[in-house]
Amino acid sequence: MRIKRVVILGAGSAGLLAAVTFARRTPLEIEIIRSPGIGIIGVGEGTTHTFPGYLLNELRFDPHKLFSEAQPTWKLGLRFLWGPRKEFFYTFSQQFAARARGLTRNNGYYCDESIDDLDIMSAMMRRGRAFLRRADGGPDFSTHGSTAFHIENERLVAYLESLARGLKVGIRDGTVARVKRAADGRIESLQLDDGASVSGDFFIDASGFRSELLGAALGEPFVDFSNALFCDRAVIGGWERREEPILPYTTCETMDAGWCWQIEHEHFINRGYVYSSAFIADESARAELLRKNPRIPPERTRVVRFRSGRYRRGWVENVIAIGNSAGFVEPLEATALAAIINQARAAAQMLSDSDYAPPPGYRELYNRNHAFVWDEIRDFIALHYRVNSRLDTAFWQHCRESTPLGIAQELFDFCGDHGPTSIHSHVLLPHTSTFGIEGYLAMLVGNRVPHATPHSADTAELAALASHRAANAARAENALTVAQTIAAIRSPAWRW
Numbered sequence: 001m002r003i004k005r006v007v008i009l010g011a012g013s014a015g016l017l018a019a020v021t022f023a024r025r026t027p028l029e030i031e032i033i034r035s036p037g038i039g040i041i042g043v044g045e046g047t048t049h050t051f052p053g054y055l056l057n058e059l060r061f062d063p064h065k066l067f068s069e070a071q072p073t074w075k076l077g078l079r080f081l082w083g084p085r086k087e088f089f090y091t092f093s094q095q096f097a098a099r100a101r102g103l104t105r106n107n108g109y110y111c112d113e114s115i116d117d118l119d120i121m122s123a124m125m126r127r128g129r130a131f132l133r134r135a136d137g138g139p140d141f142s143t144h145g146s147t148a149f150h151i152e153n154e155r156l157v158a159y160l161e162s163l164a165r166g167l168k169v170g171i172r173d174g175t176v177a178r179v180k181r182a183a184d185g186r187i188e189s190l191q192l193d194d195g196a197s198v199s200g201d202f203f204i205d206a207s208g209f210r211s212e213l214l215g216a217a218l219g220e221p222f223v224d225f226s227n228a229l230f231c232d233r234a235v236i237g238g239w240e241r242r243e244e245p246i247l248p249y250t251t252c253e254t255m256d257a258g259w260c261w262q263i264e265h266e267h268f269i270n271r272g273y274v275y276s277s278a279f280i281a282d283e284s285a286r287a288e289l290l291r292k293n294p295r296i297p298p299e300r301t302r303v304v305r306f307r308s309g310r311y312r313r314g315w316v317e318n319v320i321a322i323g324n325s326a327g328f329v330e331p332l333e334a335t336a337l338a339a340i341i342n343q344a345r346a347a348a349q350m351l352s353d354s355d356y357a358p359p360p361g362y363r364e365l366y367n368r369n370h371a372f373v374w375d376e377i378r379d380f381i382a383l384h385y386r387v388n389s390r391l392d393t394a395f396w397q398h399c400r401e402s403t404p405l406g407i408a409q410e411l412f413d414f415c416g417d418h419g420p421t422s423i424h425s426h427v428l429l430p431h432t433s434t435f436g437i438e439g440y441l442a443m444l445v446g447n448r449v450p451h452a453t454p455h456s457a458d459t460a461e462l463a464a465l466a467s468h469r470a471a472n473a474a475r476a477e478n479a480l481t482v483a484q485t486i487a488a489i490r491s492p493a494w495r496w
């Protein structure tokens with residue numbers, strides 16, 4: 001049967017990103033069902049660097065509309081308060097795998113002491129700067145490819161909804177009460193609580209943690225990640241920005257039984273303490289968050305529960321799950337929106353490549369990718385826990401002793417023997433790795449994970465490195481802050 005009509009269950013960021021992807025990439029008729037009573041999760045505010053490029057370059061949406069309606073700020077990477085160093089920066093560029101001119105090994109080998117200013121992105125982050133200046137003083141967006149967003153979830157959803165409506169996607173309010181299946185197992189229609197029935201040839205389950213179609217109706221088994229990732233709750237709060245500068249990065253800070261994010265919106269600072277309920281009670285976690293962030297009004301905190309894991313398959317019968325309904329891993333690397341893009345892009349491509357009659361082989365391939373993407377995210381996040389020596393609480397001792405690394409184990413062992421090398425990383429890591437060797441080296445070098453082959457740089461190498469750092473520092477000093485960049489793109493003279 002050739003697919004003509006797609007029904008998307010859910011209008012959070014997953015359902016809407018899937019809708020705009022399908023509307024841009026396929027001729028299919030698309031209808032979204034969403035429940036005003038259930039609403040959206042309302043969290044998910046940091047992206048990876050794939051997100052801006054996906055909307056602006058791949059789907060070719062208007063930057064003016066994006067920046068005026070969704071009002072993102074720019075995120076050059078993550079500042080980790082993690083491990084024995086005071087801080088380190090993880091960028092979306094190449095700091096540790098790259099080799100500065102005059103060095104005999106990649107930069108990661110030269111970070112026994114200082115880790116600063118290895119590239120322009122980390123140099124800008126350290127100085128609270130976001131973009132280099134063009135000759136006319138405006139922001140130079142040529143580094144855009146290495147830049148992500150902070151974006152308020154409700155603004156993002158409203159912006160995506162307006163894009164979807166502009167692309168003739170139908171949006172219907174209603175709550176699914178029952179799912180009708182055909183004799184061959186496919187889903188035929190969704191029965192709403194107002195008595196209406198919505199039928200489709202193909203369904204996208206974007207119903208969030210409820211996973212109404214994939215998990216509940218089709219009964220796909222859930223692959224639990226709690227043997228590797230011990231956190232299962234977050235207490236979230238924030239405050240209206242006062243004099244604090246808008247920082248060009250997400251901060252990830254080690255806490256007694258987990259870690260805390262700081263996400264920078266233009267007018268609001270959002271904090272969230274992700275913790276393990278086996279090691280700390282909700283009230284104690286809330287108290288720790290408030291003690292460390294006295295500006296958070298206590299009445300504006302809320303606890304969100306989650307379970308880490310993925311469904312065994314993401315595509316079953318005529319249903320593909322996208323977003324939290326397919327899987328979830330805590331937001332330490334803010335990977336959920338990137339996973340949504342990966343899923344939506346692949347789903348649209350597989351349908352169009354198969355002329356809207358996908359053979360079973362496509363489904364199998366999709367499901368292999370689904371498993372690989374989620375499992376790699378799990379293992380990369382697990383590495384963060386395994387190597388963090390900053391605190392000696394019971395939680396962190398447990399993480400250091402008991403976190404399995406999965407596919408990251410081989411690379412971890414190799415770098416333990418040979419140092420932070422990027423050589424032949426495509427053998428140690430699949431080439432489809434979401435994070436690439438740079439991500440893994442950032443964790444190893446940033447956390448000063450010991451290795452057996454330290455490199456002792458000679459005088460010429462030290463001089464070359466010092467001059468490389470000084471050049472990055474000088475360029476970064478002159479760069480624009482986030483606030484200056486916002487002012488520049490809002491000036492009447494600005495042209496995208």
Ligand SMILES: Cc1cc2nc3c(=O)[nH]c(=O)nc-3n(C[C@H](O)[C@H](O)[C@H](O)COP(=O)(O)OP(=O)(O)OC[C@H]3O[C@@H](n4cnc5c(N)ncnc54)[C@H](O)[C@@H]3O)c2cc1C
Nearest residue numbers: 010011012014035041044046176207208323324331336337
């Ligand atoms: C603590 C926390 C922090 C996070 N931080 C980040 C981050 O920094 N970056 C990031 O990328 N991601 C983050 N995430 C993940 C984030 O939740 C997702 O990125 C994103 O918001 C996707 O949500 P969703 O669209 O899958 O689900 P939701 O927003 O929950 O949307 C579900 C939709 O389904 C509808 N629905 C459900 N059941 C029914 C029904 N029976 N009938 C009709 N409609 C129904 C709802 O009404 C809603 O429209 C975080 C998650 C948590 C828990």
